[in-house]
Amino acid sequence: MESPADRLTALYDQFHRRVLGYALLRAEPEVAEEVASETFVVAWQRLDTVPRSPLPWLLGVARNLLHKHYDAQRRQRLLVERVTALSSEDDVLEWDVAEHVVGRQSALEALGALPERYAEALTLVTWNGLSAAEAARTVGCSTPAFTVRLHRARRALRRLLRQEHGHAARDGLVRASGRRPQPAPATQEAR
DSSP states (O other): OOHHHHHHHHHHHHHHHHHHHHHHSSSSSHHHHHHHHHHHHHHHHHHOOSSSSSSHHHHHHHHOOOOOHHHHHHHHHHHHHHHHTTTTTHHHOOEEEEEEEHHHHHHHHHHSSSOEEEEEHHHHHTTTTHHHHHHHHHHHHHHHHHHHOOOHHHHHHHHOOOOOHHHHHHHHHHHHHHSSSOOOOOOOOTT
């Protein structure tokens, strides 16, 4: 009986060049080599499900990996286009750049003030573009549990940003008037 390592070695020896050739027709050499290697990692992980005629299956895996690569590239390109659109000359005239730098810094500080699991949940979904189910698999919990964590993380971030916005508005009043605003007198209703 052939060991799993021997079976994978035989698959690799027999089909690596063909999988690489398939990928080279569809991607740059670096990407093609990465996809070909990743195809055999998937084959190792699913060695029990690799069919007796493995080439179509291997090429299907390579095709899916190429699609994932191009989807990631497309998402990155769209993000760059959005950022570029936000900073086009027409928008720059309407923007107060300092205001956006301060806003970005405040957002990063608020994100840094969150508990690690909340910051991780937000970045997995927002920055890495994972779905709740994918992010749940990444952190090792159920999708409903991750969805609750994400909801709590968003609520905590919103609260921190409101607090920061309140401090910034109060500080702006101090700079504009040269004195601290006085609290309003307490009324019977406020007590």
